[in-house]
Amino acid sequence: MVKKIFRIFKKTVLWFLALSVFLVIVFRFVPVFYTPLMTIRAVENLFDGKDMVCSHDWEPIENLSVNLQKAAIAGEDATFLKHHGFDFDAIEKAMKSNEKGKKLRGGSTISQQTAKNVFLWQGRSWLRKGLETWFTILIEVFWSKERIMEVYLNSIEMGDGVYGAEAASKYWYRKSAKNLTKREAAGIVAILPNPRKFKATNSSAYINRKKGRIQAGMASVKLDY
Template sequence: MAKKTTTKNKAPKTQAKKRTTGQKILRFFWLLFLWFNIISFSVVLLFKFVPVPFTPLMGIRALEHNAAGKDMMCSHDWVPIDEISLNLQKAVIASEDGRFLEHWGFDFEAMQKAFKNNQKGKRLKGGSTISQQTAKNVFLWQGRSYLRKGLEAYYTVLIELIWGKKRIMEVYLNSIEMGDGIYGAEAAAKYWFRKDAATLTRYEAAGIAAILPNPRRFKASNSSSYINRRKAKISKEIGFVKLEY
C-alpha cells in the first residue's frame, strides 16, 4: 500500500523592513512634533477655563531671589476680569498695544517701526503685542533666541484662536510681572495702592501700566519724574480707548 505523502506548506516569512538611521530620526521628530502639538493645544484649551496658577517667570524670579539671599517672594492673586478696573484694562492697551482689539496677535506696523528705530539706535518700546507677551509669560522662558520667538508666535496664534481677546486680557492682567515678586493686577493694586484691582482710579492704573517695561526698577507709587510723565500721558490716552471685546 502506497504511503500518502503530505507536504507541509510553509507560509513565507514576512520580514519587517529594518528602518534606516535617517528614517528613525525622521520618525522621532515626527512623533515629537505630533505630541508637542497635542500637549500644547490641550494646555491652551485648559487655560481657557482654568486660572493660570504659575508661570515660568515666577519660578525664575524665585530662584534669582534665593541666589541673591532674598526671600523667595511670589505674590499672585487671580481675579476674574470683571473684578479688574476698566481703567487698568484701558491703561495697558494705551501703553503696551494700542491696536490690541484690532490685530490677530501681531502688529506688523509696530514691529516695523520698532525695527527701524532699533537700527537707528533709539530706545523705544518694542513691537510685541499683549497677545505675544501673554504667550511668552505663560508658556515660555525669557530670552531672545529664534527658537523662543518661533514658539512665541505659535502660542500667540493658538491663544488668539482658542481664547479670544477678553480671555487674553484676563490672563495677561493676572500673570504679568508688576513689581519685584508681584504678579497680576490684584497683587499689584494691593502692593502699590493698598486697594483691590477693581477700584483702581485712572491715574493709579496709569501708574501700574507705566512701570511695565521694567517693573522691578520703577515704582507705580512715589514714582520718579520719568514715570510721572508716563503716568500723565497714559492717563490722558485712557480716555480715548474704546474697550469692546
C-alpha cells in the first residue's frame, strides 16, 4: 500500500514537473491572454453581484512605452536586469521590516510577480510560495528578461477589471500604452500592488509622492535586455 502511494506520488510529481516546463516553454512564444487572477476576480464580482468586467489587450513589448518599462523597474524591482529571479537583499529587508511589526511589505521581483500572475493564484501559503519559486526559476531559465517584462506588463492587474498595460493606458489616460509619458507611466506603476484601491489619475497625495519617486528613479534605469 505504501509503495503504491509512493509510486502515485512520484508519477504526480513527474507529470507536474513536465507540464510546468512545457507551459513555460509555450508561453515563451505564445501571448498570455488569460490568467488565474482574471478568473478569480470574475468569480468575486459574480458573488458580489457586480459585472464580470475583464479588460485586457495583449501588445508586444515594442508597442509598450519605454517609459512604462523603466517605471516598472524603478518602482517595482530596481535590480531586475541584474538578478536571476530573486533579490535576496530586498527579501531580507522585507523580513526584518515585517518582524519589527511594521506594515507588511514584500520582496517579490518582477520575475516572481510574473510567475505568480501567469501560473498561480493569490495568497501567502507556503505551497503557493514554493510553486512561485519553481516557476520563477523556470521563466528565468527559458525566457529572456525582455520576455519576462513583456508578459509582466501584459498580465498584471492595473485597475478594477483592468489587466495589462494597453488596457490600463486606455482606462486611465485614454491613449495607447506606446504613447505614455514619463509621468503617466509612473502613475500606473505607483498604484501597484493595490490598483483597485488607488487611482493613477486624480491621485491621492500619497500616490503623487510615489509617482515623483518613481519618475526620479527612471532617470537611472538603462534598458539593456
